[in-house]
Amino acid sequence: MATITPDTQIDIGHNDDPSSNYLTSSRGFLSWAFTLDHKRIGVMYLVGIFSSFFLGGIMALLLRLHLFMPNGLFPEWLVNNDTYNQLFTLHGAIMTFLFIIPSVPAALGNFVLPLMVGAKDVAFPRMNLASFHLWVLGGIFFLIALVTTRLDTGWTFYTPYSIQTSTNVIAATIGAFILGFSSIFTGLNFIVTVNTMRPPGMTWFKMPLFMWATYATAIIQILATPVLGITLLLLMAERILQIGIFNPALGGDPILFQHFFWFYSHPAVYIMILPAMGIISELMSVYSRKPIFGYTFIAYSSIAIALLGFLVWGHHMFVSGQSPMTAVIFSGLTFSVSIPSAIKVFNWLATMYKGNINLATPMCYALSFIFLFSIGGLTGLFLGALATDIHLHDTYFVVAHFHYVMMGGTVIAFVGGLYHWWPKMFGVMYNEMFGRLFCLVVFIGFNLTFLPQFIMGSRGMPRRYATYVPEYQIFHQLSTIGAIVLGLGMVGAVTVLIVSLFKGRKAPANPWGAATLEWTCTSPPPYYNFEHAPAVGSPYDFSDLKYDPQVGGFVKDPEAANKPKTDSHH
Amino acid sequence: MLSILADASSSMFFPPERSTFAGDVDRLFDFIYYLSAFFFVAIVAVMVYFVLRYHRRKGHVETPSASHNEVLEITWSVIPSILVGFIFFYGFTKYLDMREAPENAYEIQVIAKQWSWQFIYPNGADSDELHIPVGQPVRFVLQSSDVLHSFYVPAFRIKMDCVPQRYTSTWVIANETTGEGIEKDAHEPYDLFCAEYCGKDHSRMLAKVYVHEQSDFDLWLEGAANYLEGIPPEEGGEKAFKKKGCTQCHSVEGDNSAKYAGPALNGQWGTERNVIPRGASSPEAVVMDENYIRESVREPNAKVVVGRKPVMPVFTPQLLKDNEINAIIAYLKSLK
Numbered sequence: 001m002a003t004i005t006p007d008t009q010i011d012i013g014h015n016d017d018p019s020s021n022y023l024t025s026s027r028g029f030l031s032w033a034f035t036l037d038h039k040r041i042g043v044m045y046l047v048g049i050f051s052s053f054f055l056g057g058i059m060a061l062l063l064r065l066h067l068f069m070p071n072g073l074f075p076e077w078l079v080n081n082d083t084y085n086q087l088f089t090l091h092g093a094i095m096t097f098l099f100i101i102p103s104v105p106a107a108l109g110n111f112v113l114p115l116m117v118g119a120k121d122v123a124f125p126r127m128n129l130a131s132f133h134l135w136v137l138g139g140i141f142f143l144i145a146l147v148t149t150r151l152d153t154g155w156t157f158y159t160p161y162s163i164q165t166s167t168n169v170i171a172a173t174i175g176a177f178i179l180g181f182s183s184i185f186t187g188l189n190f191i192v193t194v195n196t197m198r199p200p201g202m203t204w205f206k207m208p209l210f211m212w213a214t215y216a217t218a219i220i221q222i223l224a225t226p227v228l229g230i231t232l233l234l235l236m237a238e239r240i241l242q243i244g245i246f247n248p249a250l251g252g253d254p255i256l257f258q259h260f261f262w263f264y265s266h267p268a269v270y271i272m273i274l275p276a277m278g279i280i281s282e283l284m285s286v287y288s289r290k291p292i293f294g295y296t297f298i299a300y301s302s303i304a305i306a307l308l309g310f311l312v313w314g315h316h317m318f319v320s321g322q323s324p325m326t327a328v329i330f331s332g333l334t335f336s337v338s339i340p341s342a343i344k345v346f347n348w349l350a351t352m353y354k355g356n357i358n359l360a361t362p363m364c365y366a367l368s369f370i371f372l373f374s375i376g377g378l379t380g381l382f383l384g385a386l387a388t389d390i391h392l393h394d395t396y397f398v399v400a401h402f403h404y405v406m407m408g409g410t411v412i413a414f415v416g417g418l419y420h421w422w423p424k425m426f427g428v429m430y431n432e433m434f435g436r437l438f439c440l441v442v443f444i445g446f447n448l449t450f451l452p453q454f455i456m457g458s459r460g461m462p463r464r465y466a467t468y469v470p471e472y473q474i475f476h477q478l479s480t481i482g483a484i485v486l487g488l489g490m491v492g493a494v495t496v497l498i499v500s501l502f503k504g505r506k507a508p509a510n511p512w513g514a515a516t517l518e519w520t521c522t523s524p525p526p527y528y529n530f531e532h533a534p535a536v537g538s539p540y541d542f543s544d545l546k547y548d549p550q551v552g553g554f555v556k557d558p559e560a561a562n563k564p565k566t567d568s569h570h
Numbered sequence: 571m572l573s574i575l576a577d578a579s580s581s582m583f584f585p586p587e588r589s590t591f592a593g594d595v596d597r598l599f600d601f602i603y604y605l606s607a608f609f610f611v612a613i614v615a616v617m618v619y620f621v622l623r624y625h626r627r628k629g630h631v632e633t634p635s636a637s638h639n640e641v642l643e644i645t646w647s648v649i650p651s652i653l654v655g656f657i658f659f660y661g662f663t664k665y666l667d668m669r670e671a672p673e674n675a676y677e678i679q680v681i682a683k684q685w686s687w688q689f690i691y692p693n694g695a696d697s698d699e700l701h702i703p704v705g706q707p708v709r710f711v712l713q714s715s716d717v718l719h720s721f722y723v724p725a726f727r728i729k730m731d732c733v734p735q736r737y738t739s740t741w742v743i744a745n746e747t748t749g750e751g752i753e754k755d756a757h758e759p760y761d762l763f764c765a766e767y768c769g770k771d772h773s774r775m776l777a778k779v780y781v782h783e784q785s786d787f788d789l790w791l792e793g794a795a796n797y798l799e800g801i802p803p804e805e806g807g808e809k810a811f812k813k814k815g816c817t818q819c820h821s822v823e824g825d826n827s828a829k830y831a832g833p834a835l836n837g838q839w840g841t842e843r844n845v846i847p848r849g850a851s852s853p854e855a856v857v858m859d860e861n862y863i864r865e866s867v868r869e870p871n872a873k874v875v876v877g878r879k880p881v882m883p884v885f886t887p888q889l890l891k892d893n894e895i896n897a898i899i900a901y902l903k904s905l906k
């Protein structure tokens with residue numbers, strides 16, 4: 001097989017003006033839609049997933065507003081039980097498949113990873129483009145499901161309901177199937193890029209932790225996703241051909257579907273959270289100006305979490321009628337994954353010790369992440385323990401728990417990472433004050449939305465309810481008010497970034513004083529990323545970076561060689 | 571909110587403990603809660619302290635410090651591991667108790683269907699609300715007649731899925747009655763929820779749980795088995811019609827809108843209606859008489875009314891006895 005090097009790229013209308021960058025090097029819709037440049041693909045992903053996030057977010061707000069009153073806030077003809085069920089299904093499916101799984105790896109990872117290894121592109125640029133096109137195609141199928149007969153199975157497609165419902169299960173499963181390929185392509189690309197394209201001197205243990213995290217994620221993406229693909233194919237076959245795989249009326253087994261489904265979807269939770277942890281490792285270190293504490297542990301724990309994550313799917317099925325022995329084994333394994341996550345939190349804290357902490361917006365998000373992710377993780381203990389899970393399973397306690405992990409964890413880290421890399425991506429600085437302000441609004445809104453859900457869940461409020469007994473009303477109302485605040489905060493946070501595109505001061509190459517390679521090229525990077533291959537140093541050694549007020553950012557300090565070095569990670 | 575806090579037998583986090591398991595579950599919950607609260611407060615305190623102490627300000631620079639520390643790292647791995655091991659152990663031993671019903675348990679069949687519950691007692695009585703005796707082990711044998719459902723009583727802290735074509739079970743000893751006598755007004759029943767998403771009216775698939783003294787329970791049970799006795803057939807038919815969930819899909823006030831999945835049934839006796847017989851493609855007329863009603867209940871899809879979907883569930887003799895059908899026929903006849 002001929003390998004494609006970035007130099008053999010077809011580039012549409014590339015110009016050789018040295019002052020041009022990847023954004024300006026060529027123009028026109030086609031030059032974007034068919035680009036092979038990882039940076040442009042990353043930016044297109046960014047636009048795509050934010051649109052999905054917006055769509056899913058509108059649905060979330062409608063759901064929450066409806067739950068303001070026990071019998072629903074909206075009149076029957078606008079939102080009835082059917083509409084509510086469709087709303088939560090599409091909210092969940094869009095957030096999971098279209099937004100959060102591609103968010104960090106495909107949008108930020110695509111942009112940052114090749115720059116971090118000092119390369120011109122990922123290993124397979126054409127496959128990278130295909131991954132984005134597949135994402136668009138998958139999204140179209142979701143939209144088809146949305147505008148035709150919709151979907152009301154829950155994003156989990158549990159059988160036998162998904163075989164019986166008259167809504168458009170086929171369109172949605174084809175969509176999810178295609179998105180699976182998109183995810184596999186991204187994962188493959190990262191694995192090959194990290195394995196083969198690291199520059200001389202960047203040994204495994206000199207890689208930035210974000211690379212470790214995306215690498216571990218890629219392993220899960222290529223191992224777990226095919227299982228989902230096959231499961232969805234079987235489901236389609238079952239619906240169309242009426243063969244008895246999952247349908248008990250035809251001698252099939254609905255529990256088998258759950259095993260297949262969670263065999264993918266539990267590891268998928270780590271596809272969501274591992275890259276987020278990678279971002280946090282970078283942020284904590286850069287904004288404290290300290291080498292990350294316990295580098296080796298963090299690196300290995302990403303891999304450990306990825307592998308152990310395959311063994312715990314049964315904890316979604318403690319009350320499905322599985323044998324008590326099976327339940328006990330899955331419970332034990334579940335707790336084993338909690339330890340590496342806990343230790344990562346301690347490591348991040350220790351990184352701040354004796355540092356010089358810069359409370360820039362990305363750091364505010366990182367601190368917010370630690371707060372929210374700790375709640376998400378600790379509440380997992382209640383769900384891993386069998387006796388308490390029986391009571392809490394399928395209640396709002398679970399809804400709160402996974403929103404703390406997915407939204408409080410991944411989304412917050414994603415936004416933090418976006419603020420961090422924004423100057424590199426678009427060459428502009430955003431307004432710090434507004435950046436921090438909206439981070440605070442998001443934080444307050446988030447907790448107001450989801451903390452009451454823990455209480456109502458442990459008091460027995462089941463999830464996926466369009467109406468509920470009045471006893472739970474006060475908690476639902478708090479939660480709805482919180483969701484409005486949260487929504488405003490998110491809109492504000494995105495607005496700050498968009499405004500910066502027009503009004504922002506020009507960004508220097510290295511505004512934060514970070515030591516990873518992506519900060520050595522100009523902001524935004526030139527078409528081919530680097531003028532000269534960058535020299536590899538320790539990713540967490542900040543001692544020779546000095547703030548230069550004239551540049552408005554950090555530059556190499558010529559005197560650094562004479563100064564005592566801060567301890568690097570070895 | 572205030573009423574919740576005022577209820578002394580419940581905590582902020584929990585409904586009242588009304589089964590013998592509940593105390594154990596809540597103790598484990600509390601243990602994890604205090605442990606997590608401790609770690610959480612510690613994490614946030616350290617974080618806030620470091621931010622205050624080391625934030626960037628004029629003249630402040632970072633000072634070198636170790637980038638790893640084996641003793642520290644081993645300590646903070648081992649201690650959480652031990653605590654988590656303890657939680658796991660306590661969690662699963664209590665769970666095993668919750669799975670093993672005693673041999674002598676009183677057995678109730680629970681049938682979940684879209685979207686109602688049916689409880690069948692050993693003497694053949696059945697009800698759409700759950701009644702059990704206090705202080706006795708009661709075992710629930712769960713089944714579903716369509717999709718997945720889940721049997722959940724928060725006050726008892728029990729939950730178990732109902733899987734079509736398969737039996738699952740759970741059990742409980744209720745430790746307090748919900749009231750005295752068999753009049754409903756004298757009770758404050760517990761909620762019974764469906765906890766597994768099961769389609770349109772999932773959130774309306776609720777029932778109430780009544781816990782009686784043994785003697786009251788026996789009285790109730792006998793009444794339930796013979797509820798058609800000693801009352802006029804039309805009146806008994808009305809009871810059966812409501813009890814078996816017919817009202818969910820059929821209006822008796824002439825409402826033929828899509829709000830009801832099935833056609834309205836009042837004033838129809840003896841009229842002709844257009845139906846599509848199974849396998850046929852063109853409609854045919856049938857008279858609403860005794861045989862048509864009986865067939866519509868036992869084999870609903872044999873003749874489906876034009877314009878309606880074949881969604882009516884099959885009522886087997888176990889679900890609806892012959893004398894109940896007779897009473898329902900009398901009731902429908904009487905409806906204007």
Ligand code: HEM
Binds near residue numbers: 064407
């Ligand atoms: C503005 C923030 C959000 C709000 C207010 C919100 C609200 C909700 C609500 C009300 C439900 C339905 C719960 C139920 O009926 O059981 C739900 C379900 C769900 N949400 Fe969110 N959500 C938000 C953000 C997110 C994000 C960012 C993600 C993931 C990236 C997400 C993933 C899910 C999933 C997977 C479900 C489950 C759907 C199902 O039950 O089938 N949500 N959310």
Ligand SMILES: [Cu+2]
Binds near residue numbers: 682683720764767768
């Ligand atoms: Cu149900």
